[in-house]
Amino acid sequence: MKTKLLLVGAGGFGRVVLEHAVEQYDCAFVDDGPKLGTLVNGVAVIGRISDLQRLHDEAGYEQLVVTIGNNKLREEIYNKAKAIGYSFPNIICTSAYVSRYAELGSGCVLLNNVVVQNGAHVGDGVLLNPGVEVHHDSFVDDCSLIYTNSVVRTLAHVGKRVRIGSNVSISNNVNIIDDSDIPNGTTL
Numbered sequence: 001m002k003t004k005l006l007l008v009g010a011g012g013f014g015r016v017v018l019e020h021a022v023e024q025y026d027c028a029f030v031d032d033g034p035k036l037g038t039l040v041n042g043v044a045v046i047g048r049i050s051d052l053q054r055l056h057d058e059a060g061y062e063q064l065v066v067t068i069g070n071n072k073l074r075e076e077i078y079n080k081a082k083a084i085g086y087s088f089p090n091i092i093c094t095s096a097y098v099s100r101y102a103e104l105g106s107g108c109v110l111l112n113n114v115v116v117q118n119g120a121h122v123g124d125g126v127l128l129n130p131g132v133e134v135h136h137d138s139f140v141d142d143c144s145l146i147y148t149n150s151v152v153r154t155l156a157h158v159g160k161r162v163r164i165g166s167n168v169s170i171s172n173n174v175n176i177i178d179d180s181d182i183p184n185g186t187t188l
Contacts, residue, residue, distance in 0.1 A: 002024065003025055005089070006063070008030045009030075010031040014067035015040060017091055018067075063089055065091055065107055103122070104116065108126045121140070123139075126146075128140075128146050129166075144160065145164070146168075150170075153172045159176055159180065168186045169188070
């Protein structure tokens with residue numbers, strides 16, 4: 001029997017994460033938009049964010065992953081869920097590579113062909129889209145979001161809640177401050 005998992009956010013990113021999560025978990029969605037009972041790729045929306053306490057206490061959900069791209073909102077939901085007592089597994093696509101010498105927080109999503117190299121650190125609630133590379137000895141802090149085919153080079157530090165667009169290269173030793181928004185195609 002699979003462990004129950006709530007995916008918070010039934011939009012596009014939630015659907016993508018669902019494809020990987022259902023391999024291990026019995027999934028359900030929580031979302032403030034669609035009508036309760038709506039099926040999203042065959043999985044029901046069973047509650048709202050305000051229902052997290054009830055779903056934990058009465059429905060037996062103990063694990064949760066937030067699949068919302070808004071970094072501040074994702075962080076708020078994780079903090080609320082943590083106070084309730086949820087735990088946060090990582091959803092890692094089978095084509096991703098994470099070095100056994102890297103540090104990976106909880107509640108992260110690593111999609112197709114993500115690479116996290118030796119000595120790299122990825123914080124809690126980080127979303128890494130297809131083709132992202134986090135090079136050795138670099139740091140991506142909590143609740144950051146990196147879009148497709150971007151690279152965080154050696155000894156770079158990406159702060160909390162940073163949004164990095166697609167095809168971005170963060171050079172060696174560069175420090176990206178908290179809450180930054182790096183546009184597509186940028187080289188720093």
